[in-house]
Amino acid sequence: MTDRSLRSLVDTALAALANGREQRGGPLPAATPRQVEQTVDAALGHATLPAEGIGDEAALADLVTAVAAGAADPTDPACTGHLHCPPLDVAVAADLVASALNQSLDSWDQAPAATVLEERVIETLGDLAGLPGAAGVITTGGTASTYTALLLARDAAPSPVRVYSSEIAHFSADRGAHLLGIGEVVKVPVDEQHRLDVPHLARLLADAPADSRPVVVATAGTTDFGSIDPLPALAALVRTHGGWLHVDAAYGGGLLFSDTHRDLLTGVELADTVSLDLHKLGWQPAAAGVLLARDPALFEPLARRAAYLNPVDDEDEGYTSLLGRSLRTTRRADVLKIAVTLRALGRRGLGEKVDACLRLAQYSAAAVRARVDLELVADPVLSTVVFRYAGPDGTADDQINGRLRRALLSSGQAVVGRTEHRGRVLLKLTLLNPDATEADVDRVLDLVVAAGRAELES
Ligand SMILES: Cc1ncc(COP(=O)(O)O)c(C=O)c1O
The missing domain is CATH 3.90.1150.10 (Aspartate Aminotransferase, domain 1)
Incomplete structure (x- = not known):
């Protein structure tokens, strides 16, 4: 890769992007699913892997145009279906650099500066959430963050866990519990404001087997209603029962930036683990998930020693590795766009x-x-x-x-x-x-x- 060739290919890609957007002319293609399929197949020339390549410019021009023409475009104000944000240009530019540099955060010698940057961003977000000294990791999103949080909760003590969430919590808690083999999530009804009914949960916890540890997944911003579970009351209840509070703030976490609305998240600072998604109310291109844990020691279950990634003597000499924070090994520097955005705005x-x-x-x-x-x-x-x-x-x-x-x-x-x-x-x-x-x-x-x-x- 040279700067000149990248610049010229980026020009081609941006021209094709504009072309595709113009062809679409709205928030998504005016087409049935079958018509979209036909357009993509036509752009592929029915040869996704041709015997001979068609060349960089042609492949970019054809496919970027087709995918942009067939995109659901979150920058269009009539694109209002999902927690699918229009990304900031500055974040997209930084993300291009993350691809070009191709750093990988599983070892210091694949990402020296990006390793430091991720630590600084996590410190900053921990402070913002009222969890000073928290450890954390950039994830692929709320699903991965909640899964990892449940894993840390499961392994924090030998006694079995029982997971609780409101009936309208995101399905990633159910999927995570299933994958981790910790049983079905116990669903707690919500009140008229779509918030977890705390007295109901209190009754369930009082009746739970004595040897089980409760793990409560509270939601700060439910996917449909944006409702925020009563975090201080849940934290107090969980503490009484010696349990674990995970706050899924994938959607609502952005409120931490707002002087006007920050108070809605009061109580998040009482959590053991918190997930935030900056590809929602943070305007990052996906993925920009964040998992925070109040105590770095909570990440212990993920610690791994690989002779080729994080040898002890390297670590002793300050060659830090973030391998033990993530479920992934190769891990791109999604932190770069986040850090650039935090500083820019x-x-x-x-x-x-x-x-x-x-x-x-x-x-x-x-x-x-x-x-x-x-x-x-x-x-x-x-x-x-x-x-x-x-x-x-x-x-x-x-x-x-x-x-x-x-x-x-x-x-x-x-x-x-x-x-x-x-x-x-x-x-x-x-x-x-x-x-x-x-x-x-x-x-x-x-x-x-x-x-x-x-x-x-x-
Ligand atoms: C409340 C909540 N939690 C978790 C998630 C999952 O996030 P992701 O799609 O980034 O994995 C979502 C997604 O919309 C969500 O709304």
Whole structure:
């Protein structure tokens, strides 16, 4: 690789990206799944691995154009389906460098400066979360962070663990518990505000077998409702029972940057482990997950000695290895884009973006209420707005909601989220675009109403 060849290929890639975006002209391709498949196959020329290569420029131009034309584009304000953020240009630029440098954080001699940088970023995020002296690691996201946290909790003592979470916690807790062989997660109901019902959990813990250790996965920002479990009360309860508190702040963790909303996370500093995802309210290209553990010794179960990676005498001489922090061996320097972003925007810059998203959610809830065809299901806590299409006379059913959402997808006009709660199909705006405006939200809601009416009439 030379700087000149990279620069020219990046120019080609950016031109193809712009071309693909222009071809798409909206938040996602106006196409059925079959049509998307045909476009990708055509770009591949039906030869994903040709006998003879077609060359760098041609391969980049064809495929970048096709994938950009067929992308769900989180930079478009009508792309509101998921916790899928528009990445900051500065973070994308830093991420390109992470690829170009190809550092690997499993040993000092593959990533000298990046190893230091990851330690500094973890220290900073630990301080921000009120966990000074915490250890941590950059992960592939909330799923990996929660899995790792459950592993650390399981191995912290010999007695068996029993995992509890609210009934609307992210499924990664269930998957993690399953993979770790620690049984099914015990589901705790939520209250009217979609927060884990603490008295209910207290009764479950009182009745649990005496030799089991509770591991409570609290959510600070549920995927659908953005609700935040009562962290101080949960921490106190867990302490009484000698258990472990993991706070899944994959979504809500961004509030730590905001002077206005930081208080909603009070109690996170009482956790044993915390996950944050900066590819949600942190505007990083995926992946930028973070796991923090209050005490570095908690990472002990992951410690490994490999003669070719972290020999003792090297470590004794200060050649630090982060091998023992991660489930991965080869691990790219995702920390670079995070560190560059933290410095570029500062706490205030990031906090203002968080505030903008939460403000827009409040506006959106009012805009839903103002439309007779729509029914608001819950007041927003963070930046999601859960609602349904009820129709002019309130009789539109789940099927209509499902169909209208697919109609918006295949017309390429909007990506609206879909979920279910208490057996009903619901629609959702997930507002992670700090530059989106009230007019953008109005347009998406008008599209939902028009699509709903079209379905009712069809
Ligand atoms: C609350 C919560 N936890 C965990 C996750 C999983 O995060 P990731 O997709 O980064 O693995 C999500 C994803 O949306 C989430 O909303």
